[in-house]
Amino acid sequence: MQINNSLHPNDLSTKLNRFWELSGQKIRLIENEYDGTKGSPVFTVAGKYTTRGWTEWTQGFQFGSAIVQFDATNETDFLEMGRQKTLRVMAPHISHIGVHDHGFNNVSTYGNLLRLMREGRIPENEWETNFYELALKISGAVQASRWTPVKNGGFISSFNGPHSLFVDTIRSCRALVLSHALGHVFQGEGDAKINLLERALQHIKATADYSVFYGEGRDTYDIWGRTAHESVFNVKDGNFRCPNSQQGYSGFTTWTRGLAWAMCGFAEELEWLATRDDAELEPFSGRSAIEAYMLKAATATCDFYIEHTPTDGIPYWDTGAPNLHRLGDYLNRPAEPYNDFEPVDSSAAAIGAQGLLRLGKYLTDQGNSDAGKRYYQAGLTVLDTLFDEPYLSTNPAHQGLLLHSIYHQPNGWDYVPPGSRIANGESSMWGDYHIREVALYLQRIIRNEPYYTFFNCLPQ
Secondary structure, eight states: OOOOTTOOGGGGHHHHHHHHHHHHHHHHHHHHHOOGGGOOOOEEETTEEEOOOSSSTTHHHHHHHHHHHHHHHOOHHHHHHHHHHHHHHOHHHHTOOSOSOHHHHTIIIIIHHHHHHHTTSSOOOHHHHHHHHHHHHHHHHHHHTSEEEETTEEEEOOTTOTTEEEGGGGGGHHHHHHHHHTTOOEEOGGGOEEOHHHHHHHHHHHIIIIIBOOSSSSSTTOOTTOBOSEEEEETTTTEEEEEEOSSSSOTTSOBHHHHHHHHHHHHHHHHHHTTSOHHHHGGGTHHHHHHHHHHHHHHHHHHHHHHTSOTTSOOBSBTTOTTGGGGOSGGGSOOOTTOSSOOBOHHHHHHHHHHHHHHHHHHHHTTOHHHHHHHHHHHHHHHHHHTSTTTBOOOTTOOOSBOSOOSOTTTTOSOOOTTOSSOOSOOBHHHHHHHHHHHHHHHHHHTTOOOOOGGGGSOO
16 A cells, blocks of 8 residues: 555545435435345445345444434434334344344444434433343344354354354454443353353454464464454364355455454454453453454554555455456556456455554554554545545445445356456445445544444443
8 A cells, every 4th residue: 555644534524525425315225226125235236236145244234324324414314214224124133143243233223323322412212222222232142152162262153153263253242342341141051141251352362363364374374464264163172273265265365355354343342442441351361461462463454454455545355366466566556446357345445444543543542653643544545545436436326335345256246247357336235334434433533523433332
């Protein structure tokens, strides 16, 4: 990347205003045109959202987008849309024992609604507050029940089964820490009490240890900050077996959306950790040790992103994709979404930008302003690109907001338009949600409003 060190958040104000106008149009377009009986909208085909899924992991992003849109614009019809859809549709996601996506679905809906109440953005009433709190309490406990013990800890298993640790799931740790912070008691056989904070920290540690590489010789392809999408374990003896990938090119290359999940997840958990008392963390090796492995993983992944992404901050879908070499010196020029060889993934950029901004602010607040500025300016550089064409969708008939998102390149699920050799020009529900989320994050900074975090929904 070529980091623009002269960018200031206010420089993006005009682009943000245009962004929210387009965002509202897209939400209304989906509401009016999409057939919800087909399942959750996942990604677009020729500009229209369709469903294609392993699980219903994107529904919370759909309704969460409406809630975030209200937060940014004060247009109450979006609030009611998100609130009513959450009430009517999201209950099955709270008790879903078969997925690792609770932090996606439920924190994006129930969590955002509760946050708006805590922040005084919408009127607070006891019944509604209790309803959202209960949803978050149970969601975190159900997520924690997908537990695989391994040597020196354990992890939340992916929907692939108990052997499988996905790097994505670090963002679902939000569900566990919220449930814990809201005072929930998770119980197992014989009324055994299971500490949700302990499970969250063990999962974060497993992700840092096995999903992130640090150039310390784990394998031939071990370099600072690269990630594996999936880590595979022997569930009988708890031993790690190998890296793997479901949506990337291989277990020995870096699928950039997985990298972005790690960047964002570690950074926001560091922010949450800074709000907790030392005594709460002492039973789990203490603040210093916990912060050390989280910060190492956050900085490593953000460094890798900066070093292995084209100049404008938009990555290709996998840093080891087999045809990248045919693009020549692709890292030293802007990404090319309409090339003939390998797709870019704008959704990875939207998720990763939030990680860069949060890590930058965290380090600055900790007194490390030089490093903090590097990551923060990198995040602004990415957003300066994403909030404009060819990534911002301006076609009024296209239901997507963020163009050039990739779902599953190895499986060939993404739409290749006529005349093109690769997938491009389409959107995803996770990409659209996360570009809205990071836009809200930035807008609040510009307007000197309360700093946006997932844990603003907790009592102050």
